[in-house]
Amino acid sequence: MTRRLTMKRRQLLATGAIGAGALTMPRLALAQSDGPIMLGTLTPLTGVGGTYGPSMRDAVAGVIDSVNSAGGVLGRQIELVSEDTQTNPEAAVRAARKLVDVDGVSAVIGTWASSVTTAVAPVCWEGGVMVYTVSGSDSITQLPHEGYIIRTQPNSQLQIEVAAQFMVDQGATRVAWIGPQTPFAESSIAILGDVAGEGGASMDSLIYEADRTSYRSEVDQIMTGDPDFLMLGGYAADSTVLLRDLFQAGYEGKIIGPAYAVNASVLDALPNDVVEGLFTWEGTPDVTSGAYARVQEILGVDVVDPYSAQTYDHANLAILAMAAAGSSTGADMRGGVRTISQGDGEIIDNAVDGLAILADGGSVNYNGASGPCDFTRIGDITGTQFLFRQIQDGQPVDFETV
Amino acid sequence: MELIPQLLVNGVLYGSLLALPAIGFTTIFAVLRFPNFSVASIATLGAFAGWVANVPLGLPILVAVVAAFVISGIVGVLADDIVLRPMRPYGALTTAIASIALTVVLENMIRFGFGNDLRGYDLPLVRDWRFLGIRVGPQQLENLVLATIIMVLLFVFLRYGRFGKAMRAVADNPQLAALKGIPSGTVTRLAIFIAMGLVGVGGILQGLGTAIDPLTGFRFILSIFAAAVVGGLGSIPGAVLGAFVIGIGQELSLVILDPTYKSAVGFLAILVVLIFRPEGLLGEKRQ
16 A cells, blocks of 8 residues: 655645755765865866866866876876856856865866856855856956966956947947846946947846746837847857747847857857847957967867857966976966966977976966967956857857957 | 737747656655756757657657657666666765766766767657747647646646555655555656656657757756746656746746846746745745
């Protein structure tokens, strides 16, 4: 006879509420750790950033393999510990705690979403561990990190200024920003508003909830202002839903979105009509560099996404910083980074060459796959190129570089 | 304010998509007395099963919907047999927690097979129709009609068919039903099959209007749960009513709330129901 299960309704509802909440809670990843110098990657292997995380990790693994083959750094081998942020700050904090407290990594490489980086950075700097990030939010490098954060991605202020100017130059008169709640949503709206105002255009904005399955009503709301140029502020999954809804609503104006939000999988998932004429922009890797060619080889691809190019640089910078500082602690590496990333040293594009020069008492200036990799006092890059593309027949076509 | 009629229409369309998985969720609760959160991944599975039928195999959407129903139903029954049934003797809370673990495992199995990329169905996307200033998408209308037909068929099947009576008997008192010669194990499995099949159809209908990825079902699990609670856990008509209350409530909330707080409407609805009518709008009071 089966045992009858009963649960009081209130108890059940409470369970249900806990259950629904628990579903949104991230899951702890497991990894083993031992070995000499530990480097951690904390990339989005799942969640909305899951498209990028695996290759970001692989680029770091490629650098570590080549350095280990050449004898390692500080006379020790390097071991990689890879964790998944799940593109979720809560999961990322737990993973960061493991990397810092259990694995004892010297640096955490590759945090992608700004909300994730904002959440994990204090865990890292309090544990004396460097963070190398590809997140764009302005607020990240303004945190009191005391030199523990290095960012290779142009900050959102620079990104939005460039794109806003592009919109005005393309003749926009009624611009609008629409995107989810992120650490850069408010600042993006403010910057776009300023640039649009200077260019004589009106400005409207709407912040929506991420992870919805439909944005029909949000589209209806933003279209009441009759915008003629829309900037998307979200990621790939929500932008796909939004672009469909905009098309169905009969929106005829122009659209621009960051390349990470209108990426290849979005173009594959949407009919060509929906994305025809849409603009994208991104900080572009230095495709002419030797470092870029090396990332192509590591990943076995023709086109390297900007984030994998950046994590390749992160790994090289971290290893060279250790060598320059003569130590693998985060506190010492902080000072070491800028001595090998900029200045009058010999220009190099990989850690193996750099380690040899440093061992001979020379100085180096690392120029990487993502660009020159020169950093300001607070850890921002000093400059980069932006590539604008336009979608034609479902394919991105280069439009202009600024 | 001029947006209200449009928001109402959007709410009805969204509610119709929520209704099928909410029916599935509440049916399982009616028979087994625990909230089965694996519906999140089963909805995703339905969406992917339909995608495989529609895109790689090139079958029409209606066939894809049937494929979503069958595959989700089968996996739902198997997952219940293998994972959840052994947990039931340990209590409903344990089983509910196991269902969360199950949904995580299923989600990652889908991710392992299909990757994280977004996928779209082979469907022409057309501009919405406009009537009296209100826009309605042909695809959304098709979804509404399809969901309505399925709900009517289900109602007739459960209300007038022998299975419906047997299921209600098992839900009411499995021991008594067994004494009367009703094979409660078979009835339970069939109920899970139909419920999970409906959840899978909900997943594919959701995907038809957007694009799918391994998080498709996860994105609307809160709304499904809220719909089932508001309507009255265990009540199928209640789940339908709850789905429309949540759907319309979330869309209409834009009039007074920032779009950022849309999901809060679901939590708010659960809270209001718990305070004023714990059994839900159409639920029965239980001791």
